[in-house]
Amino acid sequence: xxxxxxxxxxxxxxxxxxxxxxxxxxxxxxxxxxxxxxxxxxxxxxxxxxxxxxxxxxxxxxxxxxxxxxxxxxxxxxxxxxxxxxxxxxxxxxxxxxxxxxxxxxxxxxxxxxxxxxxxxxxxxxxxxxxxxxxxxxxxxxxxxxxxxxxxxxxxxxxxxxxxxxxxxxxxxxxxxxxxxxxxxxxxxxxxxxxxxxxxxxxxxxxxxxxxxxxxxxxxxxxxxxxxxxxxxx
Numbered sequence: 001x002x003x004x005x006x007x008x009x010x011x012x013x014x015x016x017x018x019x020x021x022x023x024x025x026x027x028x029x030x031x032x033x034x035x036x037x038x039x040x041x042x043x044x045x046x047x048x049x050x051x052x053x054x055x056x057x058x059x060x061x062x063x064x065x066x067x068x069x070x071x072x073x074x075x076x077x078x079x080x081x082x083x084x085x086x087x088x089x090x091x092x093x094x095x096x097x098x099x100x101x102x103x104x105x106x107x108x109x110x111x112x113x114x115x116x117x118x119x120x121x122x123x124x125x126x127x128x129x130x131x132x133x134x135x136x137x138x139x140x141x142x143x144x145x146x147x148x149x150x151x152x153x154x155x156x157x158x159x160x161x162x163x164x165x166x167x168x169x170x171x172x173x174x175x176x177x178x179x180x181x182x183x184x185x186x187x188x189x190x191x192x193x194x195x196x197x198x199x200x201x202x203x204x205x206x207x208x209x210x211x212x213x214x215x216x217x218x219x220x221x222x223x224x225x226x227x228x229x230x231x232x233x234x
């Protein structure tokens with residue numbers, strides 16, 4: 001699950017991040033925080049995708065409701081949750097079609113239920129997992145949670161945010177399973193989920209976490225085209 005928190009008050013951001021982290025303990029979760037609506041907007045327009053967006057309505061640089069309406073075409077698959085000190089703002093927020101409205105004064109009571117509802121909604125929307133043989137059993141892997149797959153001779157290492165799986169496949173056997181879910185192949189030894197790509201340089205691909213992966217010279221041009229097409233489609 002990828003979560004964005006946007007509030008101009010740093011202590012509210014820390015509080016939300018702490019409460020959410022406690023509620024999703026043990027899950028594969030990444031939380032990005034923003035102290036201005038402009039930073040969140042720029043991040044999303046640059047192609048960053050989120051499952052949940054917690055957005056303060058009363059931001060000093062831009063009204064949260066206006067911002068939500070502006071970026072709505074780019075966050076169709078996201079669940080938007082408004083956060084505010086003003087209870088009456090809930091009525092104004094309807095025009096942005098939020099999933100939920102949270103009152104800052106009642107975070108401790110309202111946030112747990114909101115997270116449970118969001119998790120159920122995301123599960124309904126989630127694609128069917130890819131079934132893979134793992135040790136002595138079959139497991140279901142959600143391709144949207146995979147950051148990249150690395151070839152290691154006769155086995156493949158599947159990297160996720162909080163888990164790594166080693167499966168006995170050839171990379172070419174995994175390609176038709178993962179490529180339809182927005183994976184690109186920058187090198188003969190890697191499949192990468194475009195959602196986790198930060199930048200593409202001449203020789204390396206940089207992930208959101210700062211890790212770099214090699215790019216084959218003959219793949220660079222095609223890789224850039226594939227990546228631009230994917231971020232354009234959202």
